Amino acid sequence: MNQRYTGTAIFLHWLIAVGLIGVFALGFYMQDLPLSPDKLKLYSWHKWAGVTLLVLIVARLAWRLSHRAPELPLTMGPITRMAAHAGHWLLYGLMLAIPLSGWLMSSAQGFQVVWFGVLPLPDLVAKDAALGALLKTTHVTLNYTLLVAVIGHVGAALQHHFIQKDAVLSHMLPFAGKA
Structure with missing residues (x-):
């Protein structure tokens, strides 16, 4: 019986956790700043971090799908087990949806995402102000939903x-030692 996650899973989990805290804090901080070159720089950093997290989350999900998780304690009832599994898949879904919604929002607002200022990523949708506004609301809502899910x-x-x-x-x- 598998008693611990693999070292790779643990590393990706904590790297993504730290990244999520940083990108959420940056997003929260920068949203109300007045328009300036510094604000635009922070938006670029936020996008770079979001795309990087997307890559890490895809890697973490691929690792998780190919490596069994440790068994849950036998003391957990079936409903609690189902809730634990649902909570994990909700986290994965949100962590995939949030950077994608940000990328879609940037495309719809007419701002191309250029990863680390070097690699231009394709626009996912055509420029559309109404869609950009809807995607901004979606991005913010998904982020606060993720915050609640992470707290849980x-x-x-x-x-x-x-x-x-x-x-x-x-x-x-x-x-932690072997469980």
């Missing part, structure tokens, strides 16, 4: 550790 994810992990006192959290901790 962290809360569940802490509940397992401190209340259930099982090994679920240690499955993903980089420096």
Whole structure:
């Protein structure tokens, strides 16, 4: 029985977690700044980070689909198990949808995404102000939904550790011993 995630899964999990915190904080910070060269630079950085996270999330999802996750504790009932699995797939779905919605929004607003200022990425839709506004609302809504889902994810992990006192959290901790 698999008792821990693989080192690759753990590394990608925590790298993506740190990246999500950074890109969310940057997005939240920059949205109300007055238009300036600095704001445009921050938007570029936000897009670079978003595309990078998209690549990492695809890699993490591919790894997850090809490597079994640790078994959930036998003490978890079927509804709780189903909720845990649904929560993980919700997180994956949101982490894929958010950078794609940002890329679509940039395309619709007429701003090409240029990854790291070097690699121009194709516009995914034609310029369309109404679609750009809808995609902006979608992007923001998805981000706040992800924030709530992440809070639930962290809360569940802490509940397992401190209340259930099982090994679920240690499955993903980089420096935890064998569970």
